[in-house]
Amino acid sequence: MKKLINDPADVVAEALRGMDAAHPELRVDHANRIVYRADAPVQGKVGLISGGGSGHEPMHGGFVGPGMLDAACAGEVFTSPVPDQMVEATKNVDGGAGVLHIVKNYTGDVMNFEMAAELAAAETGVDVLSVVTDDDVAVQDSLYTAGRRGVGVTVLLEKIVGAAADEGRDLAAVAAVARKVNGQGRSMGMALTSCTVPAAGQPTFDLPDDQMEIGIGIHGEPGRRRVPVAPAREIAAMLVEPVLADLDFTGPDGVICFVNGMGGTPLLELYLMYNEVAALLDKAGVRIARSLVGPYITSLEMAGCSVTLLRCDDELIRLWDAPVRTPGLRWGA
Amino acid sequence: MKKLINDPADVVAEALRGMDAAHPELRVDHANRIVYRADAPVQGKVGLISGGGSGHEPMHGGFVGPGMLDAACAGEVFTSPVPDQMVEATKNVDGGAGVLHIVKNYTGDVMNFEMAAELAAAETGVDVLSVVTDDDVAVQDSLYTAGRRGVGVTVLLEKIVGAAADEGRDLAAVAAVARKVNGQGRSMGMALTSCTVPAAGQPTFDLPDDQMEIGIGIHGEPGRRRVPVAPAREIAAMLVEPVLADLDFTGPDGVICFVNGMGGTPLLELYLMYNEVAALLDKAGVRIARSLVGPYITSLEMAGCSVTLLRCDDELIRLWDAPVRTPGLRWGA
Amino acid sequence: MSATLDQLTDWVRRFAAEVHEHRDELTRLDAAIGDADHGSNLDRGMTAVVAALDAEPQPSAAALFKKVGMTLVSTVGGASGPLYGTLFLRVATSAGEVTELDGPAFAKALRAGLEGVVARGKAEAGDKTMYDALSPAVDALDAALADGDPLAEALRAAAAAAAAGRDATIPLVARKGRASYLGERSAGHQDPGATSVTMLVAAAADALA
Amino acid sequence: MSATLDQLTDWVRRFAAEVHEHRDELTRLDAAIGDADHGSNLDRGMTAVVAALDAEPQPSAAALFKKVGMTLVSTVGGASGPLYGTLFLRVATSAGEVTELDGPAFAKALRAGLEGVVARGKAEAGDKTMYDALSPAVDALDAALADGDPLAEALRAAAAAAAAGRDATIPLVARKGRASYLGERSAGHQDPGATSVTMLVAAAADALA
Numbered sequence A, B: 001m002k003k004l005i006n007d008p009a010d011v012v013a014e015a016l017r018g019m020d021a022a023h024p025e026l027r028v029d030h031a032n033r034i035v036y037r038a039d040a041p042v043q044g045k046v047g048l049i050s051g052g053g054s055g056h057e058p059m060h061g062g063f064v065g066p067g068m069l070d071a072a073c074a075g076e077v078f079t080s081p082v083p084d085q086m087v088e089a090t091k092n093v094d095g096g097a098g099v100l101h102i103v104k105n106y107t108g109d110v111m112n113f114e115m116a117a118e119l120a121a122a123e124t125g126v127d128v129l130s131v132v133t134d135d136d137v138a139v140q141d142s143l144y145t146a147g148r149r150g151v152g153v154t155v156l157l158e159k160i161v162g163a164a165a166d167e168g169r170d171l172a173a174v175a176a177v178a179r180k181v182n183g184q185g186r187s188m189g190m191a192l193t194s195c196t197v198p199a200a201g202q203p204t205f206d207l208p209d210d211q212m213e214i215g216i217g218i219h220g221e222p223g224r225r226r227v228p229v230a231p232a233r234e235i236a237a238m239l240v241e242p243v244l245a246d247l248d249f250t251g252p253d254g255v256i257c258f259v260n261g262m263g264g265t266p267l268l269e270l271y272l273m274y275n276e277v278a279a280l281l282d283k284a285g286v287r288i289a290r291s292l293v294g295p296y297i298t299s300l301e302m303a304g305c306s307v308t309l310l311r312c313d314d315e316l317i318r319l320w321d322a323p324v325r326t327p328g329l330r331w332g333a
Numbered sequence C, D: 001m002s003a004t005l006d007q008l009t010d011w012v013r014r015f016a017a018e019v020h021e022h023r024d025e026l027t028r029l030d031a032a033i034g035d036a037d038h039g040s041n042l043d044r045g046m047t048a049v050v051a052a053l054d055a056e057p058q059p060s061a062a063a064l065f066k067k068v069g070m071t072l073v074s075t076v077g078g079a080s081g082p083l084y085g086t087l088f089l090r091v092a093t094s095a096g097e098v099t100e101l102d103g104p105a106f107a108k109a110l111r112a113g114l115e116g117v118v119a120r121g122k123a124e125a126g127d128k129t130m131y132d133a134l135s136p137a138v139d140a141l142d143a144a145l146a147d148g149d150p151l152a153e154a155l156r157a158a159a160a161a162a163a164a165g166r167d168a169t170i171p172l173v174a175r176k177g178r179a180s181y182l183g184e185r186s187a188g189h190q191d192p193g194a195t196s197v198t199m200l201v202a203a204a205a206d207a208l209a
């Protein structure tokens, strides 16, 4: 295992120390592994917290700041954080208007956030609502399974919902925006290589030099199917087609088109993929209103990418364009 | 070779198409492979152009925009662009105040920019000055060699000099700021893995699982020496010590501390490295005034990092903090 | 024959030791159909549990299992944190403020734990989860005690049932947890949670022998 | 014996063919002590040169070599673009608006090319660059012509000298170009530019035979 780390057990704690030192505009509670914006809680604003396993950076800690999250709870690598962290963060970001939990749909994340919401209700007077993201079309949606994974839409949702909270909307309204974004977004991902969880010490799966995985999530897990490596043009089709098949994106207001890197793929290749994706959307009559290209929700050093489309309207575009000031996403501020 | 590409010969052209499509605030001349800010030339402002081989993204095309570069010329992967591109860009960014060429110190880059400056002088009336960055302490500085490579300082320089040009300074003054930044900055890099040039089809060098390269540049070349892999703490010392030995960074105004990812290293590890670097600087009495952590000057999918320190004063801090609006670096705008 | 507080504590410690010893195996199973962390997750939690018990011996079965459950909830995360945590918290409530558990009381507590897992995770038989090993174990325990077997012998039957349930997860297509994302590709792999929970039941058989 | 315009054009085309055939070898040499692009750089440039000559045959030696030099400068980039470009541009100037070059004129033109490489790249003998193959080749050409050898034979001597110079780069520690960054580690590897320029001289020996 080749990594820029010391003891695998200390990776998350030490990375949080680095984040703290590099970003004076954040405050990090190291005992609880919570990243706060330095001025939390913001009085009168709905507090937004998210969290999840580490290894997906910049998500979520890198999305803490004005216009996005108030706090992020960091779990071990690929392991949901624990309820204690979420309860503590909930208390500390409540500015009197309640707190929204943004949860990616994984059994662990959902259960831990559920326990946190129960505990927060019992221990604190804070109003808590939760939204779960589940945008991954690689996984069949079904009542009898764990359902779809929450992937790329989470990034767009945290930005847009952050802007909605900044406008002073109440908890129910902010949660409604969140549910709308999740309902209008879909994603699909692929991997050229596996990744290595530091504590595991070896790649999660073996992938021959001539094979790739289609339909992966963000935890280094194998995908839905293994196929021979193909040109970017064909890979783009394998990602875009199931997304377009799942939801109609041909509205007049267009989409936010998000080409995400899994952590080990150079930006050069992501722009090349974006070019292919844009061409496919053009052919399908889907208008691109806004774009995001880069590694924003990653799987350690995995090589690969995902495509997320979010159907937009005036409100979502306005909220997307609103100022944001975080280590991972920043504009207008 | 596993990459998100089509034909290796088309990588740069197709990535530029993606960049063009994703960034309406840029204008791309595809025939000449030049990325311009959409509103170039800016009348009365010194025009700033840079350029170099591709594969270092976001540098340089991702640093085009208000507060940074006016244009960037993209070469083939790891190959300097040609004089024709630089002459064309020079003509198109001149707003009457002349043009500064920002050149990284590689034989190819220097010679191509030299020819471009000769041609620009002959063919156009544009005043051109050049600055060469050569901040890599891994390479011994000597009159009898090609000298030091230009690496991380180039990123900081393009930002700071962009702000100086925005203040309306004249060409000589802007060039003087550039030379000052280069003179006060030093870098050192390392690699855990090699990278694969698309046209070559296989990794530039073989590196056993238990070895790393210290003293690498940004072209996937082997470093100064090969040593056994070590904990992040020791790697940080191998990078920071030669930087501190080369220049005194203990001034009262501190440094900009830049921990750069080579392309395939997750942000989690970069923050962990930043933590180690910050601890070493603290021990050495070096104050960190500003920080930058992320993949900004990369070597395709190489895993590894580099550390750059820039000795600051009030002027450089003010210019660093000034608004910038590019795909790769953005704040205050 | 009843299980003393010492024996119950020993059960927890033996489970911790088993998890620690098989940490890499559990992680390898999870790598095949999950995210390669089940061994490190559970080992982190049970190491914290042992440290907590070392620091402060617990006065009752309720206190013991509550401490285990709370510690797991607070240190594990992922799916196994809430699932194992809830399991032990329900065991604690069912066991009550006693220092001994007889066979029926132990069996009742373990069934309460199983019900906690179901309440938390909504797994059903055949979903390819820890349920598929724990549920047959609890049934076997009840059946053996009903047949008049002593607790020690009944737990051996439970452990055998857990192991059989664990092995039977191999051909299953997962419908819950991360493995469900793999669809048909999850078949042919043994479920990591079913594997660890089998260690839990086997540890009981050893500790309460 | 003089070299006709057709032969000079054939020289350029043969060099292009050699570079194309040995493209991967040149890149492999560059991977060892550089950045793995010398083969693709030069092949891209010479492919463009051949396309330009196919599109428009050149009327004189000056026009031919100017076209080659300008095309290389505009399509290669890196170190070899300006170096090979300058080489051919200087050859063009020295050759002049003629359609034949006799031995001394050819040798003078090649020396002008060498001087262009030095003017552009400042390399000295022993720096481990293309200079170390080209310079002995030009010297050998002059010497052989001075001895009265016909051009064809003199070029064979030049090609042999280039090859010897190329091989002699192997033990050198690089002081110019990317390989210089490797310091002592550059020793033991053959310089890619010295290898390609040896092909250039060999192609002249073949074309002007």
Ligand SMILES: Nc1ncnc2c1ncn2[C@@H]1O[C@H](COP(=O)(O)OP(=O)(O)O)[C@@H](O)[C@H]1O
Pocket (backbone or CB within 6 Å): A078, A079, A080, A107, A108, A109, C030, C034, C035, C037, C038, C039, C041, C042, C077, C078, C079, C080, C081, C083, C117, C120, C121, C122, C123, C128, C129, C130, C131, C176, C177, C178, C191, C192, C193, C194
């Ligand atoms: N809904 C569920 N009900 C019961 N057990 C579950 C459920 N989901 C997952 N599990 C169990 O959890 C195990 C995985 O645990 P672990 O790897 O620690 O968590 P994560 O899946 O969050 O990485 C699975 O092998 C399975 O036995």
Ligand SMILES: Nc1ncnc2c1ncn2[C@@H]1O[C@H](COP(=O)(O)OP(=O)(O)O)[C@@H](O)[C@H]1O
Pocket (backbone or CB within 6 Å): B078, B079, B080, B107, B108, B109, D030, D034, D035, D037, D038, D039, D041, D042, D077, D078, D079, D080, D081, D083, D117, D120, D121, D122, D123, D128, D129, D130, D131, D176, D177, D178, D191, D192, D193, D194
């Ligand atoms: N200053 C110089 N003078 C002469 N030749 C040089 C000089 N620098 C580099 N070279 C030659 O250029 C070759 C490398 O060319 P190439 O790989 O195409 O360019 P780059 O080094 O920019 O990638 C070297 O092998 C060497 O022979």
Ligand SMILES: [Mg+2]
Pocket (backbone or CB within 6 Å): A053, A078, A079, A080, A108, C035, C037, C078, C079
């Ligand atoms: Mg997990």
Ligand SMILES: [Mg+2]
Pocket (backbone or CB within 6 Å): B053, B078, B079, B080, B108, D035, D037, D078, D079
């Ligand atoms: Mg090169």
Ligand SMILES: [Mg+2]
Pocket (backbone or CB within 6 Å): C030, C034, C035, C036, C037, C038, C078, C178
């Ligand atoms: Mg797991």
Ligand SMILES: [Mg+2]
Pocket (backbone or CB within 6 Å): D030, D034, D035, D036, D037, D038, D078, D178
């Ligand atoms: Mg090269």
